[in-house]
Amino acid sequence: MSSHARGILLLVLVTAVWGSTFAVVKEAGETLAPSVLIAWRFTLASLALLPVLALTPRRSAAPRLAPGPARPLWRDGLILGAWLIAGYGTQTVALQTTGANRAAFFTALSVVLVPVWLTLVQGRRMSLTLWVALPLAVLGLGLLSWEGGAFVVGDAWALACAVTYAGFIVALEGAAPRHHPLPFTFVQVLAVTLLAWVWAALSAPGQLWPPQSAWGPLLYLGVAATALTTLMQTVGQRSVSAAEASLIYALEPVTATLFSFLLIGERVGWRGAVGGALVVVATVLSQRSGTPQPELPAPRGEAGVPEV
Template sequence: MGSSTWTRILLILVVSIWGSNVVMMKYLVEYFSPLLLSTIRMTIASLLLIPLVWLLEGRLRLPKRTLGYMLGLSFCSIYIHQLTLGYGVQYTTASTAALIIGTIPLLTSLLGYCVYKERMNLRKWLGILLGFLGVLFVIGGSGGLRLWPFTFGSGEFLVFLAALGYAVGNLFVKKLSEVLSPLLITAQMHLLASVFLWLSVLLWKDPIHLSAPTLTLWVLLLSSTAPALATIGFNMGIQRIGPASTSMFLNGIPAASMIFAVLFLGEAIHLFHFAGFACIVTGIYLGSSHAKENHNHRQQSKGQFKNV
């Protein structure tokens, strides 16, 4: 299989891991406050990633010119995203939260177009719209054809801020990936976000307790390590095909969330879910394959200097 196929397989795995994230967070906020939960998860992820990047790359230091981008990435894609999502799912349903998070590809593409002037041809726009239609099918249920099948309250607003924060962070990854490896980016963004979160715990005097069933603690450990590793794969996708095309795969997160909700929460799945899957897969194909072709064409036109 070619690099294009492997990149898609990697991003599908990333989507599967992140799809379980909403389900695990919904479960874990019953035992931990969102702030403490985010702090513990990011700290565990950092303890995993920092030794890994030191072992594989032999360095942790960032070039001075990247510090501003890394701070922006850590603050937007982890600190803001994790906190607003954690507090948001307390006040809205998991399906509604998944729908709003499903707008990240659209937000990222629009921001990429505005900031980096990325090309947005008809095929890519069609892929985005079709993917978003699939999100509506999967999440909306019997009201899936309505544009906004929910009441936009405080929970929905917080989750929207989570989606927007992550989309903004994707723009910083685009810059950082020009000079840093995906692994170093992922490790440093988790480390800096952990510092932000611990400062918030101390400032807000959030009570620290870990009284929970053993199974819950295992879920906490899994939810801390798997998404961090998935972030490496996602950043690799951004590095190879750009933020807009990579973020197209995030359309699959609501579908993956629904599967995990069925498996672990006992929710029912219906015909409109399969319709959503069809739309999402087609949207991903339209939005990513054409972009990859353009990316390869640009690589060839630059000749051997890109490989120096």
């Protein structure tokens, strides 16, 4: 198998694992408070990444691909971690009251919202493809909501997840070139862990230890869906172009729908299928304009390929 084919296979597996997390989080959320779920998920991810970090050769200096003064690793990691916990937190809360497949498509709107963030923050102009993608995404989400009945509070939380995750992507674009990917990834994951434990201690002080039935989903979310996918994504994108990777990542809500059916029996009717297809098309269009979708905090270089 060629390195390119192996890279594509790894990214397909990453996308499939990402898609499965919606159903797993929804099920785990029935026994765990959102803050506790996120705290344990990222604690396990931090522990899983530690040996990889320890075995990685140290670099003498950080890359200087971005203009401006150097910034401490911990500072950028904490800022990105705050954006991440906002995204993961709103998504986890959303899954308590909305369907896993609907939440996946709503979350996919983050890719289309990134240009809006850039327009507001950096004054960039939106391309024609993005002007087409935005109404397509809104129409698709409307069809998804129509099929699922009345707009529920979980849908609002899922939209909040899309907005906050778009903010994370924009912040990552500016910070990633300043640091080596693996240490930067670890600091972000560790920041989410610390912030989540503060949240859990304040919101669910008597529910911090998970029941025995929750450990399986937590290990899957922490080790496989967070730590392992970060490493697979880093290796996979060494031999796969950013354009190819973005098309693969656009399939995440599709895989989420498949796993939601297989794991928890959620179904999608024709309106939901059309709406989901429109969201995927909008996602592809937005990514074709050059805006990446890093689902996990794996910093990339200017061409979209990780620098490890």
